[in-house]
Each structure stands twice: as C-alpha cells, then as structure tokens.
Amino acid sequence: MTSVKKLYKRLSRRGPHRVLRGDMAIVGLPGVVYTPESGTNLPAVAFGHGWLTTSKQYTDTLEHLASWGIVVGVPDTERGPLGSDRSLAADLETTLQILSSVRLGSGAITVHTERLGLVGHGLGASAAVLAAGDSPRAKVLAALYPSPTSKAVEPAARRSRLPALVLAAGDDLDGFTSNALTVRTTLGGDAVTLRSVPKAGRRGLVEGFSVRKYLGDGSADKRTQRDTRAILTGFLLAHLTDDKTYRGFADPDEQIGSATVIDPDSLEADDRDQITKLLRK
DSSP, rough: OOOOHHHHHHHTSSOOOOOEEEEEGGGTOOEEEEEEESEEEEEEEEEETTOOOOOGGGGGHHHHHHHHHHHEEEEEOOOSSSOOOHHHHHHHHHHHHHHHOOOTTTTTEEEEEEEEEEEETTHHHHHHHHHTTTOOOEEEEEEEEEOOOOTTHHHHHHHSOOOOOOOOOTBBBBSOOOHHHHHHHOOOOOOOOEEETOOOOOOTOSSSOOHHHHHOOOOOOOHHHHHHHHHHHHHHHHHSOOOGGGGGGOOOOBTTTTTTEOOOOGOOOOOOHHHHHHHTO
C-alpha cells in the first residue's frame, strides 16, 4: 500500500481529471460549481468562503478538489462586511441539495446522495459547522482555519455527529482571530481531529486580490494552499469514497505532512485575556 507520505506529495499536485466549471445561478442560488469532466455517483462538498471574499478567491483550490474527482459547489452569498454565518450555513445546505439532485455538466455527471460533505474557510468554516449541526445530508465536515462569528456556532457543533477535520494556522488556536480549538472541543462525535499546520497563514488560502488584502489584512500563501489542499483532499477521499488507499488521512494518529495533531487535553490553560492574546500573535 502506498504510504501516506507519498500520497501527501501526490495530493499536493493536481489530480488526473479535467475540470469543468458551471453556474449555480441557473438553479436559483448565486454561486459556482466545479466538477471532474465525467463520473457518476461522485462525492461532493459545499464550500463556504471567508469574510469579504468570493468563490473567485478559491479557484485553484476548488479546481484542485475537482481534479481529484470531488464535485464542489460554492454559494456566492454573504460576501459583504456584514455577512451572516447563519445565512451562509443555510446556503451551504441548499448547495448540497442542488448538487445531489441535479445532473451536472452535459447530464453525465451525478453525485451520490450518501457522499456529501461541508467545507469552509474562516467565516465559511464557522458556517459549515453551523450547517453540520442540523444537516440531514452531510456525512463529513472540514473547518479550515475557522474564525469566531456568532454564539450559535458552539451549540451547533455540539449537535454535530460528523467525522470532522479542523485545521489551525501554527499556534493560532484560540482568540479573536481563530476559534479552531473551541470548534475542536465542542464538536460532537468521536472522529474529530485538530491539526496545526506550521508556517501556515489563517488567511493564506485566499488567492489573488481580495478586499482584505487591499486593506493590508493578509495575502495569498502558496505553502498554506499546497499543504491545505493535500490534507483536505485526502481527508475527503478517505471519508466520501470507497477507496481505502486514503484511509490514513482519516486516522488522527497518522503523521500527514508537517501538520501536528493537537490534543486539547495536553494543552496548558491560557489565562491571558483576549487583548493580550491578539497583541502577542
């Protein structure tokens, strides 16, 4: 069997499938969908974008997932400074409904109704957690560098029973800019893993121009994008397909790239106030 190390290296590059792009607006929801060129009973995920970003800032990541045989739908809603995590969560659930009920491409691409997942970044990660709390469709959850939003996230996390992956940027685990540790400790179910990606930037997944980058709030980070794509792709293939090749990516004891598994019980209590945490990041 191919080692996780070799698979990680392989998954950090584009997959074998040619990628198609479609417009979800034709079925009533602003957004885009990326699919492999062909395939039936494919896995699919709804992807939630970060604050003040759109699907365009994740194009390479979305195409990467589709190149590995995963259909991805991204609602282009809640894009302004007052974007609502709850509304985006509802749109993620609607996206799963669309992907699993509509023939895609020329009609030859279909999604398996039991192979659906929720993925999000920043604000979108918290929205994905909100959706996971009540989703009748989702089978897996990935929260990429989640950021604090509303008080509704923690109760929703407790209701979730989905296998879940939470990614954090370095030691940015909990505070004004990240709630990765909180999400990890409140998510229900046993198969929940928090991995810290060294030298990653919590906003590094965003590609190209964004309003936040214009305001001086972070920029694209090729290393963050490469590492995140490999870890995420392997995790989704492990949970949403029958291919046992990738099962190591679902194992919390497995070393994946340079990412470190964080055990909340092993962390020392941090009694600093939130302002101090923010100033010392």
